Amino acid sequence: MKILVKLFANFRQGRFKVQEFELSVTTTCAEVAAMLKIAEAELGVVLVNGRHAQLAQPLREGDTISLFPLVGGG
Amino acid sequence: MDKIFRVNMTDLTSSVEEVPANWAGLGGRALTSTIVAEEVVPTCHPLGPNNKLVFAPGLLSGTPAANSGRMSCGAKSPLTGTIKESNAGGTSAQQFAKMGIKALIIEGQPKNDKFYSLHLTVDGVKIAEESELIGKGNFAVIEALEAKHDKKIGVITIGQAGEAKMAAANISVKDPDSKIRSHGRGGMGAVMGSKKIKYITIDSTGAGAITIADPEKFKVAARTFAKALLDHPVAGEGLPTYGTNVLVNILNEAGGLPTRNFTYGQFKAHDNISGETMHDTIVERGGKTKHGCHAGCIIQCSQVYNDKDGKYVTSGFEYETIWGLGANCCIETLDDIAEADNIMDDIGVDSIETAVMFGVAMEAGILPFGDGKGVIRLLKEEIGKVTPLGRILGGGAGSVGKTYGVTRVPVVKNQGIPAYDPRSVKGIGITYATSTMGADHTAGYTIATNILNVGGFVDPLQKEGQVELSRNLQIATAAVDSTGMCIFIAFPALDIPECLPALIDMINARFGIELTGDDVTDLGKNILKTERGFNLAAGFTNKDDRLPEFFNVDPVPPHNVVWDFTDEEIDEFWNF
Numbered sequence: 148m149k150i151l152v153k154l155f156a157n158f159r160q161g162r163f164k165v166q167e168f169e170l171s172v173t174t175t176c177a178e179v180a181a182m183l184k185i186a187e188a189e190l191g192v193v194l195v196n197g198r199h200a201q202l203a204q205p206l207r208e209g210d211t212i213s214l215f216p217l218v219g220g221g
Numbered sequence: 222m223d224k225i226f227r228v229n230m231t232d233l234t235s236s237v238e239e240v241p242a243n244w245a246g247l248g249g250r251a252l253t254s255t256i257v258a259e260e261v262v263p264t265c266h267p268l269g270p271n272n273k274l275v276f277a278p279g280l281l282s283g284t285p286a287a288n289s290g291r292m293s294c295g296a297k298s299p300l301t302g303t304i305k306e307s308n309a310g311g312t313s314a315q316q317f318a319k320m321g322i323k324a325l326i327i328e329g330q331p332k333n334d335k336f337y338s339l340h341l342t343v344d345g346v347k348i349a350e351e352s353e354l355i356g357k358g359n360f361a362v363i364e365a366l367e368a369k370h371d372k373k374i375g376v377i378t379i380g381q382a383g384e385a386k387m388a389a390a391n392i393s394v395k396d397p398d399s400k401i402r403s404h405g406r407g408g409m410g411a412v413m414g415s416k417k418i419k420y421i422t423i424d425s426t427g428a429g430a431i432t433i434a435d436p437e438k439f440k441v442a443a444r445t446f447a448k449a450l451l452d453h454p455v456a457g458e459g460l461p462t463y464g465t466n467v468l469v470n471i472l473n474e475a476g477g478l479p480t481r482n483f484t485y486g487q488f489k490a491h492d493n494i495s496g497e498t499m500h501d502t503i504v505e506r507g508g509k510t511k512h513g514c515h516a517g518c519i520i521q522c523s524q525v526y527n528d529k530d531g532k533y534v535t536s537g538f539e540y541e542t543i544w545g546l547g548a549n550c551c552i553e554t555l556d557d558i559a560e561a562d563n564i565m566d567d568i569g570v571d572s573i574e575t576a577v578m579f580g581v582a583m584e585a586g587i588l589p590f591g592d593g594k595g596v597i598r599l600l601k602e603e604i605g606k607v608t609p610l611g612r613i614l615g616g617g618a619g620s621v622g623k624t625y626g627v628t629r630v631p632v633v634k635n636q637g638i639p640a641y642d643p644r645s646v647k648g649i650g651i652t653y654a655t656s657t658m659g660a661d662h663t664a665g666y667t668i669a670t671n672i673l674n675v676g677g678f679v680d681p682l683q684k685e686g687q688v689e690l691s692r693n694l695q696i697a698t699a700a701v702d703s704t705g706m707c708i709f710i711a712f713p714a715l716d717i718p719e720c721l722p723a724l725i726d727m728i729n730a731r732f733g734i735e736l737t738g739d740d741v742t743d744l745g746k747n748i749l750k751t752e753r754g755f756n757l758a759a760g761f762t763n764k765d766d767r768l769p770e771f772f773n774v775d776p777v778p779p780h781n782v783v784w785d786f787t788d789e790e791i792d793e794f795w796n797f
């Protein structure tokens with residue numbers, strides 16, 4: 148299935164901003180992070196289609212997953 | 222011993238007073254709000270002689286505690302009609318604290334039309350007539366006063382907007398680089414203008430160090446506290462690298478970035494104005510990605526933004542400003558927004574109120590959406606020159622909405638709603654509705670928990686848990702605003718267990734007292750109740766704790782959600 152992956156802040160360093168991947172149907176958020184060598188401890192926020200997601204959440208065809216380190220402001 | 226400096230602008234006298242016993246344990250917001258509640262008639266006209274303008278450094282300001290150099294400024298607000306506290310960095314809080322000035326209270330009003338200046342020394346206040354700098358912008362005022370005194374002189378000043386008593390006018394405070402930090406929200410600049418004070422200079426010659434009751438205990442606590450700040454990924458790494466503007470992309474992804482005057486939750490040009498792009502631009506042009514608004518800030522969320530030729534344009538370039546002129550006004554270039562930010566600092570208008578106002582002005586057809594150059598022109602030629610149109614714009618979002626018959630006017634208690642859509646980030650909607658200050662994100666920053674996974678997680682799109690979240694954060698924030706601490710210490714405080722106890726230990730060591738965590742929570746509760754008491758006496762009711770109607774009926778994409786709290790659910794907030 149096709150999944151769009153978006154990376155933010157320092158996750159972009161040495162990786163990419165946005166990229167489409169062809170992944171097997173059972174892929175979870177955690178597996179996407181692992182594939183990109185992003186440690187779970189570094190992950191701040193995971194959004195799937197703009198909604199907060201758990202790491203174990205399986206993705207579906209056409210999903211957009213956005214990965215952020217812990218960031219803040221205000 | 223700390224003193225109260227009091228200035229009466231009606232008869233142009235000043236006095237140095239003992240600190241009343243019930244004010245002794247207070248600082249920052251706790252003190253300004255207590256003084257305003259005790260001494261200001263709630264129904265008075267905010268721009269009349271019965272309002273008072275109060276400045277107070279925080280309880281820990283002037284000590285070596287990290288990030289403790291914030292000053293609170295309070296009065297009845299001409300924008301909202303409520304009590305107001307607005308805090309800012311800059312050099313003056315630390316000067317006040319070291320000079321033993323617990324608070325400066327400015328009351329009365331000159332009967333003539335002249336402007337004045339105040340000069341503060343350890344001995345008291347000198348009032349002088351001022352004519353030379355009237356009509357000048359804040360940067361020129363700071364430059365002239367440094368030339369007249371020296372580089373170390375502290376300056377608190379208003380621009381043309383404050384002189385003209387516009388409700389969006391702010392008060393500018395000189396920072397360590399002779400640039401500007403602002404008491405932004407609520408029109409405090411108009412109150413200073415109504416007192417006919419163009420600027421305040423602070424000469425701290427002869428000020429000693431702060432006495433600390435238990436220096437050893439203080440040192441240990443201060444070290445633990447600083448370590449917690451630096452260990453936390455947000456305070457130690459994210460903020461100094463990307464500034465607060467890192468939020469553009471995350472709010473955009475989450476569908477909570479108010480766009481085109483709160484019509485959409487996502488902005489197509491988000492990447493142009495994002496923290497990531499800003500970071501790369503700053504590095505490329507030889508600016509600074511990190512910078513502190515006062516000496517002793519170890520988080521350093523501020524930055525120095527240069528133009529293409531490497532020349533300084535602005536600093537303290539915040540997410541709210543960039544969101545407001547960017548997504549909300551659909552301006553797609555950071556350079557235009559940076560130039561506008563500099564002009565807002567110079568003429569002295571709140572960059573949040575003004576950015577929200579421009580969204581409404583664009584909807585009204587005064588200028589097209591996306592017109593960055595138009596914003597710059599209106600700031601300089603209309604607001605800066607105090608024309609009739611400039612006065613309407615300088616009155617804020619509500620003023621423009623009323624004048625032009627716009628129905629989508631994002632304000633609560635007439636104060637512009639900042640950078641998070643309350644329909645898709647529901648916790649912050651409760652804060653906007655119930656804050657004693659009018660719409661104010663910092664009053665109870667639920668974004669931490671709704672969006673950023675700091676202090677746990679409460680789903681931003683559900684109603685459950687939002688009232689309690691906002692209440693807890695508003696109570697904690699009121700207490701933190703009294704310490705002189707920058708609000709960003711909340712990120713580590715929410716996540717790192719040693720952080721808050723270390724903060725309380727520092728207060729205890731400073732004053733030789735034994736506050737507990739519960740005492741601090743009680744302080745927060747008391748502040749909120751004091752402020753609400755003032756507002757109720759000024760004529761506000763629970764019916765004012767509501768969001769504008771359009772949030773109930775216009776769904777915001779991409780989640781297509783509306784604001785769906787009932788009145789009873791919102792009113793639960795005050796059940797404590």
Ligand code: SF4
Binds near residue numbers: 513518
């Ligand atoms: S983190 Fe930012 S707002 Fe806070 S004290 Fe430092 S520069 Fe000022």
